Amino acid sequence: MDFTQRRVGIITKVHERGIYFTAQAIVHHFNLDPVYLSVSSKQPENPEDFPMDRTTYYPDMGKISNAEKHRRRGECLLSWVKANDIDTVIGIESIYQPIEVIRPHVKTLIDWVDWEMIKIKHTPKFKYFDEFWFPTPKTAVCFSKLMKNRVVLDIDWAWDLPQMQLTDKSYDGVVRLYHGCGWGGLYDRKNTETILNAWKQLSPSDAVLYITAQKKLDCLKNVPETVKIVTGSITREAVRRNYQSAHVYLGPSKREGLGLPMHESLKAGMILVTTDAPPMNELSGRIVLVPVVRKKSVAGSY
Numbered sequence: 001m002d003f004t005q006r007r008v009g010i011i012t013k014v015h016e017r018g019i020y021f022t023a024q025a026i027v028h029h030f031n032l033d034p035v036y037l038s039v040s041s042k043q044p045e046n047p048e049d050f051p052m053d054r055t056t057y058y059p060d061m062g063k064i065s066n067a068e069k070h071r072r073r074g075e076c077l078l079s080w081v082k083a084n085d086i087d088t089v090i091g092i093e094s095i096y097q098p099i100e101v102i103r104p105h106v107k108t109l110i111d112w113v114d115w116e117m118i119k120i121k122h123t124p125k126f127k128y129f130d131e132f133w134f135p136t137p138k139t140a141v142c143f144s145k146l147m148k149n150r151v152v153l154d155i156d157w158a159w160d161l162p163q164m165q166l167t168d169k170s171y172d173g174v175v176r177l178y179h180g181c182g183w184g185g186l187y188d189r190k191n192t193e194t195i196l197n198a199w200k201q202l203s204p205s206d207a208v209l210y211i212t213a214q215k216k217l218d219c220l221k222n223v224p225e226t227v228k229i230v231t232g233s234i235t236r237e238a239v240r241r242n243y244q245s246a247h248v249y250l251g252p253s254k255r256e257g258l259g260l261p262m263h264e265s266l267k268a269g270m271i272l273v274t275t276d277a278p279p280m281n282e283l284s285g286r287i288v289l290v291p292v293v294r295k296k297s298v299a300g301s302y
Contacts, residue, residue: 001030001131006108008034009086011077011094017182017233018260019092022112022157026090029155035084037077039097056080074098081105093257095125103128112153115139116255135258138278157263161240164269166286169247175207178246178270180261182214191252193219200224209250210242243268252290256280 012023014036027034037056056076078101081089087107091099093114103109110131116139123146126132131149134140135157140150181192188194192211196219199209209227213220216231223229230238243249249265251274256262259280265272266285274280276289 001108001110003030003032003088006088007084007086008032008088008090009037009081009084010034011037011039011089011091011097013092014038018258021260022258023090023092025155025157025159026092026112026153028159029153034090035080035086037080039073039094070098074101077102078105095122095129099125100128113139113143114257115142116257118143136279136282138282142278156267157258157260158267160236161243161264161267163267164244166247166269166271168269169245171247173206175204175248176246177207177209177248177250178211178242178265179209179250180212180242181217182212182261188219189254191254192217194252195250196220196223196227199227210246212239212242239264240268243270246270248273251275251280253280259283 010023010027010032013019023036026032035056077098080086081102082105089099089102089106089109091097091109091111094111095114095118099109099111108130109128110133111129112133115134126147129149131151132140132143132147133151133153134143135153137152140152143150179190179192179195181190192213195209200223203224204226207226211220211227211229212234213229213231214233220229220231243264246268247270249261249270249272251259251262251265251272253259253275255277256275256279259274262272262274262280262283266283266287271286271288272283273288273290274283275292277292281287281289
């Protein structure tokens with residue numbers, strides 16, 4: 001799609017790393033200069049690492065009914081569109097928002113699909129969108145009977161990381177493994193507990209496992225000395241260092257929308273251990289696929 005002469009707005013969440021950097025990759029690829037709306041009142045812990053100068057934040061909704069939240073979110077969306085004279089909206093997982101409110105006021109409405117979490121109850125909103133963007137061909141095929149105008153975005157999702165090879169990394173007799181559980185670790189979506197249980201059973205003496213987590217999780221307590229954990233929001237520079245110094249990325253997720261850490265780790269020359277399921281098994285590079293033991297009822301959850 002040609003965005004020349006378009007006034008673009010992007011709906012995102014600045015406090016969630018995956019969603020934020022998905023938006024940034026799209027902005028970089030299409031050379032956009034958008035106005036952002038964060039669909040959360042949360043501010044990032046490291047504002048300097050989230051350079052969204054023109055960002056509107058949702059007001060803090062507090063403890064009010066879902067119906068009232070829906071109404072107020074709709075008012076916020078409409079005010080954002082009108083105040084910034086936006087004619088094209090790209091939503092990152094915006095299908096959960098009251099986008100029907102802004103449909104009459106914009107020329108084009110696009111959604112980056114949270115494909116693994118969409119349920120039947122969300123299908124009535126499909127009619128409001130002009131295009132649906134997917135990360136891989138297999139994820140797009142999942143909705144071939146429900147969505148028209150499906151587009152697979154083949155872009156460099158780790159565009160701001162330098163290209164590396166495994167041979168570029170130093171080796172001192174210790175293998176360095178990295179696992180980022182992020183917000184997904186809150187629901188064990190990243191299989192962090194499984195990774196730690198396996199690590200405890202193997203008890204490797206010639207390897208170190210580095211884990212970054214957005215929150216302090218119960219499974220991260222009482223870990224071996226060979227497991228190094230950093231909790232809380234970390235800067236983009238720290239993320240780069242983690243990828244550049246480690247040899248193997250452990251990403252056997254139960255489900256992924258894009259799988260941003262997988263793209264980043266491969267760009268950084270790491271060996272990727274991940275799940276044999278879309279979109280993870282559609283990547284190319286040094287990859288070890290973990291067989292699927294069970295597929296759950298939620299689309300894309302393994």
